[in-house]
Amino acid sequence: MRRTLTDIAAELNVSPMTVSRALRGAKGVSKETIARVREYAQQVNYRPNLVARSLVAKRTNAFGIIVPNLRHSFWLDMVRGVEQVARKAGYHVLLSHSNDDPELESEEIGTLVSRRVDALLVASTDPDQNAELMRDVTAGGVPVILFDRYGEQIATPGVYADDFGGAAQATRHLVELGYRRIAHLTGDLCYSPAQNRAAGYRHVMAEAGLEPVVVEGQFGEENGYRGMLRLLDSCDVEAVFVSHDPSAIGALRAAIDRGLRVPEDIALVGFADMECAGHVAVPLTTIAQPKEELGEALGSLALGLLSGEADASARIVLPTRLVVRRSCGAYLRSHVGSTSL
Amino acid sequence: MRRTLTDIAAELNVSPMTVSRALRGAKGVSKETIARVREYAQQVNYRPNLVARSLVAKRTNAFGIIVPNLRHSFWLDMVRGVEQVARKAGYHVLLSHSNDDPELESEEIGTLVSRRVDALLVASTDPDQNAELMRDVTAGGVPVILFDRYGEQIATPGVYADDFGGAAQATRHLVELGYRRIAHLTGDLCYSPAQNRAAGYRHVMAEAGLEPVVVEGQFGEENGYRGMLRLLDSCDVEAVFVSHDPSAIGALRAAIDRGLRVPEDIALVGFADMECAGHVAVPLTTIAQPKEELGEALGSLALGLLSGEADASARIVLPTRLVVRRSCGAYLRSHVGSTSL
DNA sequence: ATGAAAGCGCTAACAG
DNA sequence: CTGTTAGCGCTTTCAT
Numbered sequence: 013m014r015r016t017l018t019d020i021a022a023e024l025n026v027s028p029m030t031v032s033r034a035l036r037g038a039k040g041v042s043k044e045t046i047a048r049v050r051e052y053a054q055q056v057n058y059r060p061n062l063v064a065r066s067l068v069a070k071r072t073n074a075f076g077i078i079v080p081n082l083r084h085s086f087w088l089d090m091v092r093g094v095e096q097v098a099r100k101a102g103y104h105v106l107l108s109h110s111n112d113d114p115e116l117e118s119e120e121i122g123t124l125v126s127r128r129v130d131a132l133l134v135a136s137t138d139p140d141q142n143a144e145l146m147r148d149v150t151a152g153g154v155p156v157i158l159f160d161r162y163g164e165q166i167a168t169p170g171v172y173a174d175d176f177g178g179a180a181q182a183t184r185h186l187v188e189l190g191y192r193r194i195a196h197l198t199g200d201l202c203y204s205p206a207q208n209r210a211a212g213y214r215h216v217m218a219e220a221g222l223e224p225v226v227v228e229g230q231f232g233e234e235n236g237y238r239g240m241l242r243l244l245d246s247c248d249v250e251a252v253f254v255s256h257d258p259s260a261i262g263a264l265r266a267a268i269d270r271g272l273r274v275p276e277d278i279a280l281v282g283f284a285d286m287e288c289a290g291h292v293a294v295p296l297t298t299i300a301q302p303k304e305e306l307g308e309a310l311g312s313l314a315l316g317l318l319s320g321e322a323d324a325s326a327r328i329v330l331p332t333r334l335v336v337r338r339s340c341g342a343y344l345r346s347h348v349g350s351t352s353l
Numbered sequence: 354m355r356r357t358l359t360d361i362a363a364e365l366n367v368s369p370m371t372v373s374r375a376l377r378g379a380k381g382v383s384k385e386t387i388a389r390v391r392e393y394a395q396q397v398n399y400r401p402n403l404v405a406r407s408l409v410a411k412r413t414n415a416f417g418i419i420v421p422n423l424r425h426s427f428w429l430d431m432v433r434g435v436e437q438v439a440r441k442a443g444y445h446v447l448l449s450h451s452n453d454d455p456e457l458e459s460e461e462i463g464t465l466v467s468r469r470v471d472a473l474l475v476a477s478t479d480p481d482q483n484a485e486l487m488r489d490v491t492a493g494g495v496p497v498i499l500f501d502r503y504g505e506q507i508a509t510p511g512v513y514a515d516d517f518g519g520a521a522q523a524t525r526h527l528v529e530l531g532y533r534r535i536a537h538l539t540g541d542l543c544y545s546p547a548q549n550r551a552a553g554y555r556h557v558m559a560e561a562g563l564e565p566v567v568v569e570g571q572f573g574e575e576n577g578y579r580g581m582l583r584l585l586d587s588c589d590v591e592a593v594f595v596s597h598d599p600s601a602i603g604a605l606r607a608a609i610d611r612g613l614r615v616p617e618d619i620a621l622v623g624f625a626d627m628e629c630a631g632h633v634a635v636p637l638t639t640i641a642q643p644k645e646e647l648g649e650a651l652g653s654l655a656l657g658l659l660s661g662e663a664d665a666s667a668r669i670v671l672p673t674r675l676v677v678r679r680s681c682g683a684y685l686r687s688h689v690g691s692t693s694l
Numbered sequence: 695a696t697g698a699a700a701g702c703g704c705t706a707a708c709a710g
Numbered sequence: 711c712t713g714t715t716a717g718c719g720c721t722t723t724c725a726t
Contacts, residue, residue, distance in 0.1 A: 018704085059702090063704090065705075068703085088423070092424075126400045369720080369721090408719080412721090
């Protein structure tokens, strides 16, 4: 077993307190003692037991983070950002995922609270369903920060990409390219990002005096494929803004299967700028979220909340960026507007 | 502040012990008491303090994992696998990274030990430099498991992809396609995977009675580009097995810049099957590591070591898989051998 | 079936 | 400057 502080004290014939102070650099110890203690500790490779320290300090210097899954790199990018910021402040990150299941999510929140993380960062699968639980966590003194998705039933500090603005960018881009019959294939409208993207689309369409055509879809490539087929059956459009890249890739496939050329016969814009967005059959024009920055903002917000510098009503919204590739048809139109912000 | 077990006991007029037992389902408590305690605990949303529990149990039910960085999805895939397995066993994962820096790595090992993780999983940037430290950790009762890279100075249980075998697959594939002048552009030879891949290459070349041509390179796209230029300057070959996909992509660019057609003028095979390997200018034939399985094996090994089922000499090596795309020229040769195992 | 005592390894608060 | 006491929230051990 590893040596304890008390062991060291005994071996050095001083009190545990002296060792504790010397090691932490707390004042009230002579230079000599400090040197002696530190040297010995180093020599025997003493490691303070942070579990014990956490117990008395009532803080663990650790964040818990829950993402819906670890399959999509988006979430891992987020985690990376958080970890980056956390480590600089001496915090660790406890990683877990809910597997897109609110039940599992609430269990995970529970164990993370049991582990006494100092803050809880959640990309909730269903913020409303777990609202009460999260309120309880906050009441227990552990700040809960939501990210990517929020709910009606609960107001927490949060970090989000500007879904509304991003959708507006996408739609405006299509409008500026001269398309008039522009449809929107939504994601699962139970998620706030999908709602906001739809709202951003509608906003710009209204602004441009165009008739919105909204087809309700779901996230995921297969759903995108099916949604696109439904869309193509039900109306005749020149361009489609799809709520998420995977769906857009499915939609692209559907269009091709229907014998349509993209973008000549139908233009497509996605959302997320997934890694493969630039590599698919027709490189996808899309809206990029500042993933890294989102993660960092998330970590910083957590730190800020703990230090009292940030305020519990903080809501950080980061701007998106239009990435123009081929699927929107910009390259074959002359009157291209601004291509990126 | 959150309620403690003692609070509950007081509020229920029983001893803390009774509450503790009732909650954990330890025997020696009447059905009635159990029901009463549990109901109350549930009602007030009691959460046991795992920090306290860990202190007495001398175990945290947490693994620490250190990867070189979080930029390459390979490491995150590994982490995902570990997390998957860990969670099923009630373990959490403490994630950290060394930023490819042995110093930082040793610091990180230190804090993770201080946090009293039950096992330490390390993709070490320099296993030899940190050998002593790791031995100390093991001596302290915390199993250290190395993965991806190992060293000479220390023998730990470990999980690895079959780099030798993979390189052999790659080289053999080229031999079977009829190439004779096959070169190898290595990665940083300080890393065991790079060494093993070079060894696998040499082995097959010898077996085939061919003259090996080894150009020492480094990992990374830019290094691949430069290495390939050196290679092209120094010898005249028909095919190159490159030690890592990023380098292979750089090499591909170099070949194209030199006016060579891939694979007509020069064939290329990489290693890793990165996400974009199939999407680059000439889709890359490469060796795929079973990332997910590696992560799971890693997690399982950690659990096994803790339960005493696995043995400290365990060394798990998982087979790789040849992924044939265009860069090797298989599609334009008739006498293709086995394309995947 | 329940409880009291002691202690996990550390630190805050008070002595001396 | 150094040490003693007490206690963080829980569980193990030994009573009752």
